[in-house]
Amino acid sequence: MTLNTHLRLLADIREALPDGPIPGRAELSEHLSRRQTEIGETALAEFAYVQQVAKTKWGPERTAHFGQVLRQHRVSQKPPRETAWGEAETLLQKLPEHWHRLIAAQIALSKQGKRVLGRTLWSASHTLNVIRALKRWAAFCSTQGCSMVPTGSSLDAFGRYLFADPEDGQTVGAGTIADYQSRILSGIGLTQPGFSSAACSFVVADWRNRADQEGAVTKTGAQLVGATAIWDLGFQHIENARSSQMRGLDSARQYRNGLILAIGTALPQRARALSCLSFGSSLYLQDDNSVGIRIPASMLKLPEDRKQGAPYERSLRNPRLAAVLQEYRQSFRPIFDDGGAVFPSIKSRNTAISEKQIGRLTGNMTEKAFGTRISIHRLRDNVATQASETMTAPGRAAAALLGHKSQSTVARHYDYSEGIQAAEEFGALLSTYQAAGVDLEL
Template identity: 45%
Template sequence: MMNDHLALLRELRDASPLDAAPSREALTDHLAARVDEVGAAAFAEFAHLQRVAAEALGTEKTAHFARVLREARVSVKAPDRCPWETAAQMIASLPAQWQEPLADQIAVSRKGQAVLGKTIWSVDYTKSVLSALDRWVTYCAAKGLPLLPKASAFHRYACHLVQATSDRQPTTTGTAGNYLQRILAGLAVAAGGHFHSEACGFVAADWRERARAQGAVTKTGSQLVGASALYRFGFRMMAEAHSRPVRGIRAATTFRNGLILAVGAALPERARALTWLEFDRTLTLIDRTHLLVNLPGEALKYPEARKTQESYAVIFENPGLAEALHAYRADFRPLFDDGLHLFPSVHGKRGAVTAKQIGRLTGDLTEKEFGVRIPIHRFRDNVATEASEHLTGGAYAAKTLLRHVDEAITLRHYDHAEGHRSAGEFEDFIERRRTNSAELIL
């Protein structure tokens, strides 16, 4: 006697493009029953079922098979722990006399309301300060040093950081300077106002100045392939996803990754800001050619006190990117879940991919394509370089595109070569250099 799975398989093989595909509800019930019968082997069977259905009925008609398979196969993971709770737990490893003032600092920063004598810290900065303090405490214990440093000991610690040991890699000069600054910031709070050393402050400033003189040692000229090349690469990936014979989660992930590349080049923001992009909230598809990006201050690299007061809003006229976003929202985004995040996680976690994952992902993709890793933050360098070379305002336009307060920052970190006008001009520039405009016309 033929089982239900083989009967459905035969039915789909005999179907024609004019026939209707099985509904999502019917497929869900079918897969659940098959899992009960044969266990995990049902997932491979169902994937084959989709391939047969796509060949008979068409790719678009059978895309919902992928969503059914994903929901059955991938369990929803617990949400990430609140980063403020993580910061609070980090205090436990520090000296007991420091814990209460640091906990007070976290409480003030978490509320986002400044009080007398307290500076608001972001959660990321808070965690970096606590991590730096923890490393300093470990070093002092190993060397028999007091926790409140003298300038000479502080300098020796920086020298220790930039030297390799048997159990760790050396830091860069800039990272060592950042550690010193964070330790001083942490001690100013932890010691309850009983620690202040201009000499140690001078040491920290000296190490950060050394780093500025050396330049960005983690950046290389080979990473400057150009924003246009990154943008085109993103569209090639989206075209590849659209041309696949089966519209499954792999195709959806390929399209999402291509969109990350294209958006990263067209909207040169940091990875954290990209994780905030959500349809109808921070990203609005106005029409077939215009996009509105409206990011809150919390998503941007602003001082913590400014985040509640400022935001970033800009309208882009970019037909190619708008076309891609419409195709993604209609055909590929629903294969992940019913959420609105532009870049959803593939691994069963509700919500967006993390900033760290975006950096790793863009590095992996560009290394395979260009032979050199270009993480998302390095996209900004490519945008600044190309904008400096080709836009009317040169470095001034690059400064505005990247929202640098000081033009010297742009000139220091990017190859030398106003306002929303610069953003629009850059959009026109890279869009004219996209060669595969027809593949995404649905």
């Protein structure tokens, strides 16, 4: 009986010697392409079984490239996701038409990123938030039959409306309401040149004062589990990936997710900054002990006219982190694709996951492990809290770690150190800082 190419490959693997040659990536890719032409998508399941047989013969590490080939043929290249500017321009069409021209002009000006005398540039995020707030404000005014030019009373009524009828059932605090109101005034100030209202400004200040008194409704003490616990959870995921029986996409994804927690703890930046990390451009393996970080200003939370400025640069002196990043780059990262993104997408080749996905994954992992959902931003709270408790001159150190110029900002928003015990490992991580930056040691 003549064997088809699938059965022939299986037979060859079973007959091979444990220390013998292994089919290479190009050979396997050609085989899988031929089988897909012959039998369609069933060839993918066939090849997954081939990898299992090969793993039994040669072990998971030597057969990791089987997973790379399977990934290459299973996932097609998708169009790039819409940018924040593109999303803003799309959502703009849902606002009242008489607002379009002036807001579109502001978007065009801000996208250039160049200072213009007498004009304030908006970030893509701020622009999107302003348009979302205006959209909800316009719907409220239509329902209430009031003018879309706000007064103190109508803006306050809008705040009470948000408080009583939050979107998607989410809790809305006074701070969120004040943010909505500020964005509405920002948008109206653009669409109604010369608009000014002391009453509206008073209303926003009043809601902001309420927010200061009530605290952040989205933050709870249960979310302060300690930065070291989150760091350890990341390495637990990495170890689980290492010990998996087969080097495939599942193990690569678990390793990647573990790195999200480990890097997010050692480098307590916002999700947007983490989403841009890429080997060789924003993350460098300097040696066996150090990891270099260079995040473009455009990915930081800065005024728009400063996003062409100096990047955020740090050196993480951390042998353990350097070692796992080296292993990831060599053995697990190539399973996704040939790109450099530290956090690559499962669904699309040569694409990094979004900042929102980084947040979702962080929340999912921490909720499963600790019973409470910890966002990337809340992870920053844990770092600042532990830094504030363990370090000499903790306010300056925590401010530098989080990228805040003001120690009072850290104290107001992040320092919840009472009751959290510092771990020696993370105390060493945060024990050194310099005027020009912070070097992190583990």
